[in-house]
Amino acid sequence: MKQSFTLLLLALLSFNVYAQPCGIGAEDIEIMTQRLIGYKQSIKEGVHQDRSGAMTYLPVKIHIIRTTEGTLGIGEEFVLESLAALNDDYIDQEIQFYIDEGFNYIDNTATFQNPSSIAGSTLLRNNKVNGRVNIFIPQTASTGGGGLETGVTLGFFSPTNDWIVMKQSEIRNISSTLTHELGHYLGLLHPHSGWDAVQYDPGIHTPTPTFAPGGRATENQARTGSCRNCETAGDLLCDTPPDYNFGFGWNDCNYNLNTLDPCGDVVDPQEINFMGYFLRCEVDSYTFTPNQKEIMDFVVSQRRQSNTIFANLTPSTVETVVGDIVPVVPLDGATTFNSNSVYFQWERVEGATDYIFEYAPRVPGLSSATRVFLTDGQNDILIEQPFNPGQEYLWRVYPYNQSSTGAGFSEIFSFFPGEATSVAQLEEVDSFEIIPNLVSNQNEVLLNINSTNAIDIDIQLVNISGQTISTNRMILVNGQNNFDLSVAGLSNGVYFVKLQSETGIVTKKLLIQGN
Ligand SMILES: [Zn+2]
Numbered sequence: 001m002k003q004s005f006t007l008l009l010l011a012l013l014s015f016n017v018y019a020q021p022c023g024i025g026a027e028d029i030e031i032m033t034q035r036l037i038g039y040k041q042s043i044k045e046g047v048h049q050d051r052s053g054a055m056t057y058l059p060v061k062i063h064i065i066r067t068t069e070g071t072l073g074i075g076e077e078f079v080l081e082s083l084a085a086l087n088d089d090y091i092d093q094e095i096q097f098y099i100d101e102g103f104n105y106i107d108n109t110a111t112f113q114n115p116s117s118i119a120g121s122t123l124l125r126n127n128k129v130n131g132r133v134n135i136f137i138p139q140t141a142s143t144g145g146g147g148l149e150t151g152v153t154l155g156f157f158s159p160t161n162d163w164i165v166m167k168q169s170e171i172r173n174i175s176s177t178l179t180h181e182l183g184h185y186l187g188l189l190h191p192h193s194g195w196d197a198v199q200y201d202p203g204i205h206t207p208t209p210t211f212a213p214g215g216r217a218t219e220n221q222a223r224t225g226s227c228r229n230c231e232t233a234g235d236l237l238c239d240t241p242p243d244y245n246f247g248f249g250w251n252d253c254n255y256n257l258n259t260l261d262p263c264g265d266v267v268d269p270q271e272i273n274f275m276g277y278f279l280r281c282e283v284d285s286y287t288f289t290p291n292q293k294e295i296m297d298f299v300v301s302q303r304r305q306s307n308t309i310f311a312n313l314t315p316s317t318v319e320t321v322v323g324d325i326v327p328v329v330p331l332d333g334a335t336t337f338n339s340n341s342v343y344f345q346w347e348r349v350e351g352a353t354d355y356i357f358e359y360a361p362r363v364p365g366l367s368s369a370t371r372v373f374l375t376d377g378q379n380d381i382l383i384e385q386p387f388n389p390g391q392e393y394l395w396r397v398y399p400y401n402q403s404s405t406g407a408g409f410s411e412i413f414s415f416f417p418g419e420a421t422s423v424a425q426l427e428e429v430d431s432f433e434i435i436p437n438l439v440s441n442q443n444e445v446l447l448n449i450n451s452t453n454a455i456d457i458d459i460q461l462v463n464i465s466g467q468t469i470s471t472n473r474m475i476l477v478n479g480q481n482n483f484d485l486s487v488a489g490l491s492n493g494v495y496f497v498k499l500q501s502e503t504g505i506v507t508k509k510l511l512i513q514g515n
Helices: 002-019 026-044 076-093 109-113 118-127 177-185 290-305
Strands: 056-066 095-107 133-137 155-158 163-166 327-329 341-346 354-361 370-374 380-384 393-400 413-416 429-435 444-451 455-463 468-476 479-486 493-500 505-512
Touching (some): 056 076, 076 095, 076 290, 095 118, 118 133, 133 177, 155 177, 341 493, 370 380
Parallel strands (some): 133 163
Antiparallel strands (some): 155 163, 341 380, 354 370, 354 393
């Protein structure tokens, strides 16, 4: 007896492992089915508010789950590319998704490995942001039904928690899993609903049973006559043909086993449907049917009315980000004028409000890059750290905005740090401010320097090419020091104010505009 129980358990385990790439549990499917019946009824009764062809922007909250040490999280560029692919899939429905207020990071190793544990779910709930599509990205998406952690689950939508969990490796622009999960989020079932957890097996299911393993009627192929049951079977939609979960594991895009439905008709599934499990069709060939689109359209309106998606939120811009990154300084392959700090600037990219800036030494093998996020259109950055003279460094930039995220990283540029004038930081200077930092129509700026010691310093004004414009000597007292630095007659652009003593150096950027 004990042995057969073990065998049964193994059989159940392997079934789950094999047949649940989307990981929506049986209870969740029942909830979603009842909701879909309600949506169809409302549409029939004319409740549906037409969005009249206007593009609807839905705010998405991206939660990147990492280890407790803050490591191994998905690279933000994959999220950006994935959202761009998602928006390509939804553009013909006048639905676009945009990143609301950047990325949220959740650093917890247990949740990173299993977001469906009780502790994991609690953490997700505490991070969920109301009124947005919440997408959590851990290493492994375990099943939404709270069951097995399989590693096979690619992602799932939880109708009770109203969030999406996506396995890290599925956040790729070649994957349509995110599009599929958003389909669930917007009300759709699998075309093979009823067979979600149990895949059709000719050895077991011939002749095909009238009731699917999930409990409801097996959908027939016929769309007319007495065999027609598409309104109440499968995904309850008549323009998606029946499917008994033929797709999972099928290795091309043409199902040809001539499986018969309970009425004796050959079942011909739609392999290229986003909501199915056929994973081996051309990436660009996947589609939603008109009935699926009608449901999603209704659910978008309904979610906005019921405030599960706030209708008053809009992206800061809907401009498309176009254009390559063109370095202003350092130019590709250039040697910078010192190695204490390097100032980077590139030409503004049309539409871009945000940039991921990344730099790293070029070393054999893998090197970890330093990544900085720039917002509000800032297209430059001063990195104050000792660079290694003679070492080649690489850098690149990813331009994007909330709704246009598909531009990708720029090509890789390189530079060599110049000789160090003085590598050390000027330790005595506690704080150093230039007032104002952005100058227009002024003859001088105020340098506010707080020193912990009485020392002699040189104050150098340097242009973007590293040429010294002026040098002034000053004796700092212990405490506050003020110095009026002349900027009269300077043309517009970026300058640097360098404070240098015998022991160290400190640099600040000064921007002159409209002088
Ligand atoms: Zn699914």
